[in-house]
């Protein structure tokens with residue numbers, strides 16, 4: 001009976017897991033999804049945090065001055081506001097639906113504070129590694145307000161905000177990034193499905209942050225709060241079950257396949273470069 005469906009190129013879920021409760025900065029509580037003992041990194045992604053709380057005690061302390069070198073930090077806000085400032089005089093206010101893609105490069109010292117003392121603060125911070133040749137590049141900011149992030153209707157009941165990469169003929173506003181990233185905020189109404197084309201060799205993950213999704217040719221179920229790391233392939237089959245819609249971030253990048261020397265806010269290729277980063281920071285050279 002029936003024919004065998006060959007799902008060649010359709011990415012399967014290689015691994016699925018939940019994040020861990022964590023605290024960072026001056027005591028901000030969040031869930032750490034990448035950058036834990038269970039999932040140290042997913043090349044080129046070094047860290048993924050979801051912060052989501054309407055209890056100000058979880059977030060008001062913020063992230064006072066701290067350095068970064070050797071990678072990029074990406075903040076995507078779903079709700080609430082964050083104020084950003086650095087030691088070069090740059091400042092910015094991230095509102096709901098906005099994104100900041102910061103290339104730390106050779107180094108910055110910055111702070112990140114909620115611009116609110118009540119209400120929901122919800123968003124993600126992702127760390128994206130830089131290749132060795134770009135680790136000491138000049139710092140760069142791409143501050144993208146919500147209205148500059150295009151929203152595309154991919155089919156009935158399927159919508160995406162395109163932050164980075166191209167989708168449905170629409171280019172995201174983030175440009176010229178070393179790992180050629182894609183970053184989509186994808187919503188599927190209950191009972192809908194979509195097949196997403198992605199670069200074959202990119203590492204791609206899906207993090208479901210509302211409802212639940214079914215991913216891949218064998219419809220692996222992924223619930224809110226779970227990350228699915230995908231095998232390689234040219235496309236991703238996504239659906240929302242009849243009983244629930246789904247909202248997720250779909251994030252991919254070209255793997256760097258370089259050694260990682262990492263400690264706290266610095267990510268380099270060798271221990272020697274890591275020690276140099278600390279020395280430069282303590283000498284006020286960042």
Ligand code: MN
Pocket residue numbers: 063066068073110112
């Ligand atoms: Mn930071």
